[in-house]
Amino acid sequence: MRAIAIVGWLGIIGALLIWQGIGLVRGPEWPTLSDFFRAFMAVPAGRFLLFGLWLWLGWHLFIRGWSFFLRS
Helix, strand or coil: CHHHHHHHHHHHHHHHHHHHHHHHHHCCCCCCHHHHHHHHCCCHHHHHHHHHHHHHHHHHHHHCCCCCCCCC
16 A cells, blocks of 8 residues: 555656646746746635645655654
């Protein structure tokens, strides 16, 4: 199960890097990731949602399952 998750994350990151590369090579007709984030963060609700996603991702990638930080 862990191998499937790693392959999935590598696929997502690879797709984002390919998208960014195409956007940088093609110019203004192909939006880059920073264009998407700029448009998304133009409204306050988008900023709030992006912050929540950032917190959720950080919790699940870096904290969850670390018994060192979560001793009871």
